[in-house]
Amino acid sequence: MRTARFIGSWLAGAIALALAVTLFVQWLRFALDSAAETTPLPLLLGMAFGVNLFVWSLVGVARLGDDSARSVRERRVAAARRRALAAGGGAEAAAPVGAAEADGDRVLVRSRAAAPGADAGTVPVAPGPDDTAPTAAQPVPASAAPADPAARGPEAPERLDLAVVIPAHNEEPVIDGAITSALRLFNRWDIYVVSDSSHDATADIAAETGVNVLELLTNRGKAGAIEAVIEEFELAENYAGVVILDADTELDSGYVEGARRQLGDPSVAAVAGFVVAEWKPKERTITGRTISAYRDRLYWLLQYLLRFGQTWRHTSTSFIVPGFASVYRTSALKSIDINPKGLVIEDFNMTFEVHHKRLGRISMRPDTKAYCQDPFTLGDYVKQVRRWTLGFWQTVRRHGVWPSLFWFALFFYILEVVVVSVLLLATAALGLFTLVPLATGGAVLDVDAYATGYAAVTSVLPLTTILIGLFVPDYILTCVLATVRRRPSYLVYGVFFLPMRLLDAYLTLRTVPQAWTTRSDGRWQSPTRASGRL
Template sequence: MFVLYTVIVLGLGTLLWTTVGIFRFVAERRRQKHHNANSTEDSGQTVLPEQVAILVAAHNEDAVIAETIASAAALVPLRNIFIVSDGSTDGTVTVARRADVRVLDLSQNRGKAGALLAAIEYFQLAKRFEVVTLLDADTRLAADYLQTGLPPFADPGVVAVAGRVITSPVPSPTRFGRFLIAYRERFYRVVQLLHKYGQAAVAVNVVSIVPGFASMYRSSALKDIDIAAPGLVIEDFNMTFEVHARKLGRIHFHPKTAIAYTQDPDNFRDYTRQIYRWNLGFWQTVRRHGLHRGRFWAALALQIFELISSSLVLLLLVPFMLVWSAFQIAEMYNVESPAADFFSGVFVPEAILLGVLIPDFLLTIFVAAVTRDPLYLIRGLAFPLMRLLDAGIFITALVRAWFVRSTGIWVSPGRRPQTEHVPSTTTTQGIHKDYAV
């Protein structure tokens, strides 16, 4: 029984994509050795920083927009940085103009997708630049973001480079906030290292999201992507699905490529709102595109099945545990029930421990080892409770997605002022060692 729980909760996808990722890692190491042995070979980098536009959509982000612009300005000329204020009522526009970058001030909140589309058309970014980088207003780019992110575009088949997300080094002032941030960072590490790395293998190409917080698109492909499709609360899932549906090309992802930092919510209200928005956007995109033939759609079907099954299993564990406890109390008083024996065969507490809690904690141990942060081992004891919360939000969003059509109008979560230096290294261990959350 515990094997069944483990497979359902962790998913076959984890085993599948981790295995593919191992093969990809071995192949890349061999190619790297060959390249080192022939160091005179051309790196093939055809896109220069001067050919890159950086576009930031912002709604009431005056607390962080200056640092984001400064981060971008360290990589490209100021004339290559474009800010679209989506109906901001604070000082976002003033701060952006003071930084001497190009600003489009939209009077009404159109939603992030609508704002991006308006700016791309207004500034003619697809015509003027080879690559367009999309950033959130709280994103900080690593110093080598372009140095690592542009070379993949030397392959004409690459249409997008998915940014590697790491939680911002800006700490939360509360213990619970630091716990929430650590939980999100564990999620990022597990998904990107054990899933996305394998999904982005050249022969596979089934990455399901090019995150809108910091990713690059070949500008020639933007005209073929329906960026502001109606009825969606977020844009990045839809843009990624468009790449696959229209067979525009390959999505590149590597843990050491295009690293950027994002602020995750550090309070319960903002966290639940953000997770609900992401899940709702995923299901709305699935509703819009449906499923088709092909590798990506098969991988998506597997992902959907495992997300639903694992969420339902996690949510059912709570009432099952209560019923089991009631049967145990009844047995203490010699009260027999025909259902007790049947239920005991289905719900085995030992199986929960071995099949749910221990595998979940193994993921925490993995992240603690990768980041060299032993605090994960303490915080990880409570992570299963967060997974229960996520499962509830996921199922709620699934149900509502088939009835709710969103305008895309957005409200950013609370921001923490950004003052810390962003590291330039792309080494996962080094980043977290020096800038642990």
């Protein structure tokens, strides 16, 4: 049975690839014929694939060559280091990387103990009967030096102590899965859950796992919760880096190793997680599956063809470290204003802070994969995209423009996003305009004004050109992803991806003026969740 599924998945991938090649050849032929008549080919190509995607894909190819050369050099250095350690016969050479220290070497508590004068907005969860009673203001490794980690200079990746922060608000269905995922890779005393005024059992479930729990009575929003837990446990003073996870995030087995390896470069201030959309079609409706498949395609395009080039060590122009799974070096985190007033989300702002204050570069590699749960309903999808786009424009407004390669790249990205959004919506509107006569049997053409407009539009953009010029290239991208993922069902859901792009374009343009007129408090809006995990 397993062999049959394996063969079937590869056969489905081959069919999707053949369909993609066939459609691309036919579409290119159609585009060239249209360009020779009335429709400009660059317009169709630009709306189909985007200039930024093409340019940064080329940069990504250059990065592949550079990374390969660096990897060879790093392996040689690592081999020389292992030989030197083996020759020295030290105990360090024999110790397994990441091995947990004895319980007596650590202070293990569930949360910070209440102290006179403590923040009245926090309620510590008492330690369980089997846990060591709190003997310090915060749970930290006894061997951790109090000095700034950056002051100790570059460290071997395996020596980088990382704290895990999981902010949550009414995340009862998924919080256990996120903590369980983190416990596979981290010691429980290094995991900190902050329940931001949850009205369900989020804090209780977290406390039962034995991790550190901070419960806020006042809703501060995600950024405020992150800021509170970092300050309460003094994480920036006791760890080299802080991992920030969403409550629905599950980490890949290689996430920690990849994050530490990237932080081993002292020029790296933050590591962007490599997002992978979960695919559990049996738990979703048709709408939910379409959203998940669409997001999978979007993540694949943005990360492999855009952000991979933007996070090259010679560029570092990525404008987002996704908040679902990010790592910040604490020496940089101390200089970041995590929770400024008026922003609806925090991740764009934290990324801009890194660039604006020149705290280091952003790094991203596919070895820091993490899985997220995308919206299940169209309503939740619209709310999420609106928050994301509004948060982006608010961050642009807050930070303004400053001379840098980052802003040079960001300017052309913003320009393309706005122009393509306008063109997509305008072209779709023209398509509907030319479709009305077909739907009414030509009755509307009896109106002189409509007939004149119809003749003018169809002379430049006939309905067939609009449908084929927009839908086919979009569907080709879906065929490519169906090939990569070996998921033939994407060929069905891909029919609805162009309307999803139109919805994204509308929300992008609608939130531009709102960024200058809307003041946000960053408070949580919990979407529909599913308790089933990957």
